[in-house]
Amino acid sequence: MTDAIATYDSAVDAPRDHHPVYDYDSGPPVDRGKFAIWLFLATEIMFFTGLIGTYLVIRTGAPSWPNPEHRLAIGVTALNTFVLIVSSWTVVRGLQAIEKDDKGGLVKWLGLSILLGSTFVGIQAYEYLELIHAGALPNQDLFWTTFYTMTGFHGLHVIVGVIWLFCIWVGAVRGTYSAHNYLRVELAGLYWHFVDLVWVLLFTLVYLM
Template identity: 45%
Template sequence: MNQSVPMCAASFEETGEPASKLGMWLFLASEVMFFAGLIAAFVVLRFTHPAWPGPEGHLNKWLGTANTFILLCSSWTVVMALADFQAGRQRSGRLYLLWTIVLGSAFLVIKGFEYSAKLPHGILPSTNIFWSCYYTLTGFHGLHVLGGIIANLWLFFRAMQGRMGPSNAYKVELAGLYWHFVDIVWLFLFPMLYLL
């Protein structure tokens, strides 16, 4: 018998949560381990290298602050998009989703601007341990931001085709959970790299 079961919307009786949501949280748990490993390595290296970041110069605190503000705004827009799609407000939901994509892209543009101010001056991952950590942490984080932008773009185009509504707003919730996680990671990377 071939029964079509909407697995994403199904709930496990044991947890009471939709399988898709529980799956996303388990994925995020594995991502926590990934970034925690990188951050732990950074902390150990930071304590063992008193000359930090070294004579090559410091990062621009204000660009980092601007990027943090941008990601905080994007977290607000994505949660508003979810609220609007759940309430059936398609147009407003699409707009908030678009803002999330724009803000995420702005974050990457600023990050690219920062990289372009360092790389041509010979400040490379191989320059010293600080810059190795900087490029590794921000590079992996940037890739995660890019992944979030692609997911939100896919949702935006579906919404433009009129294929998003209260019944499948959970997809925005899943993308939103990932986006908020990426934001939380940056909330720790920003002070560690730019402020301390």
């Protein structure tokens, strides 16, 4: 204790602006942004669990359920699934590019991801228009209610993801990111992959089962 007092140097150790100064990082042992995004994604998992759980209750509670193949365009949506998977891959390539300080590569791969994400939204909008034109409205029956609810919420997430990726892309064009500063790219990528992951499950549950 005496030694500790003796070695105290007020010029170095005195709290600046009345805030304590520690010689260690008091935060979590992970980037704060990453901590936050994983926490957010955990809540998103629960959100979609609620939707899927409700769907399964309705579906298994029904005496019968229409074959989705007779109501939905499986081929077009399968193509859309490929588009979203490829967009996830391009985001990974973008992150790998900036990890090597390849700024041009980041711009290219992110641009491609935005294009593919927009294509997904466009195809889904086309599908909605076709279905609505055919008279398949959300209030028609429980099949359509659950279909529009789940795919609609997912579609909103995709739109948010595209906007987010676009904001990151603008930063990439301006040269904001480098091999030592790419956390925002990674966070946007995590969100985008989550959206892809949810779609993989929704496609199976809604379109194929």
